[in-house]
Amino acid sequence: MHHRLRCAGLSNDSGSIAVEPPFKFSAALAQAILHASGVDVARATFDPVSGGSINMAYRVGVGDQSFFLKRNRADALPMFEAEADGLAALAAIGAFRIPRVLGCGATDDDAFLLLEHLDLRPLASDEDGLRFAEALAQLHHDTGAHYGWPRDNFIGRTPQINTESDGWARFFILHRLTPQLERARAKGYAGALGRDADALLERVPGLFVDYRPPPSLLHGDLWNGNAAIDDTGRPAIFDPAVYRGDRDADLAMSELFGGFPHSFYVAYRRAWPMAEGYEQRKTLYNLYHVLNHLNLFGRGYLGQAERMVRGLYQELRR
Incomplete structure (x- = not known):
């Protein structure tokens, strides 16, 4: 989810909040x-x-x-x-x-x-980016036998299904894109989502014929508001939506809302080079998050979701 880093400590969750009245606890x-x-x-x-x-x-x-x-x-x-x-x-x-x-x-x-x-601060310097990249590559090298996770969890406040699977394309279609598209349609967001989305889902497996990513441990919601540096200079992450999947999904999310320092991307690719086709996969993976924002926050994300669906479909039908 799109969160904001809190100067007082951790980020919490998506969007903005009104001024909180004095806390009264029972x-x-x-x-x-x-x-x-x-x-x-x-x-x-x-x-x-x-x-x-x-x-x-x-x-x-x-x-x-x-x-x-x-x-x-x-x-x-x-x-x-x-x-x-x-x-x-x-x-x-x-x-x-x-x-x-x-x-x-x-x-x-x-x-x-x-x-x-x-006590945290946002990533800012080249050194911050380098350290964060090294830590993320270490996290992603922790791999399992299946895609998914032993329990379901949440992406923001949206339930996230993690039923384990041996096939990455099948997992991503069934447990990421399909539930979000069904929610979007139920909320009345049809348009290109209705015309092209089903055809897109049929073509997604073609992206993974020659690309079989290992089931890496993912943060799952890795935008720059959920990443920081602590008071000792160590990279920190929080507000996760963990599962095992393609590491590219974390990298893609890191580019969606402002991105990380350029040094992060250089250092990560040096530690673990990206496979061919990342740009297409990036759009596919970020479609999940844009659809989630559409379902949580409304029509302001509809145009972006429609463009992503249409663009991916046009590319994959060639």
Whole structure:
């Protein structure tokens, strides 16, 4: 999802958020956080952190310690559980600084995710790009036997199906593009999505006749707002939508909303050169994210989605 990096710590989720009223938490929520994490927030300070439209987020001060709290309605617990699972998977590789999950749970009214608070800054210098590229190549070299993931998760607040598959093209068609196209049609966004999308899906396997990517561990939502450098100079990532797939999908997403420093792309390609056909695959993979933005945020993304569908279809029919 399109997020904003928070100068106070982590990014949260997509879009923008109105000014948050003073945080009022119940005794039940404080008790649930204490039970899940061992952190007593009964007398904590809560500073709202702006920049997202899905969750409410706070920098939590307990004595001389700081934490990062995400809060939502109780029915958002599966989203937080999936995020915790993804952060744990990324942390296990050791390539990036990942915010440590301290607790996750819900009361009758609220779901929450309590994380380690990190002091972060955006990627800016050539050195930042180089370090981030080396870490990402290390992450992508962690490969599995199947595409997908043992559990479903979320891309923003959209459910993301991860049923494991032995075929990458089949996985991407069935579990990425098709659900987003069905949502778009249900919302009334037909046009070129209706005319060309089905024909495009029929031709997608042709992109992968001679290209069989290994099932790399992916961040899954790798735009520059979910990437940072910590206060020690180490690359950091957060807000994942993890699964195993073509590493090009992460690289493609990194170019979609502003991109990373040029040094990142040079260093990544030096560490692990891209296979022929990346430009076509990039458009295909980013179509998933543009469709998701269309479904979440509305008609402002329709023209871009239509152009991507039409352009890919024209290229693949040649």
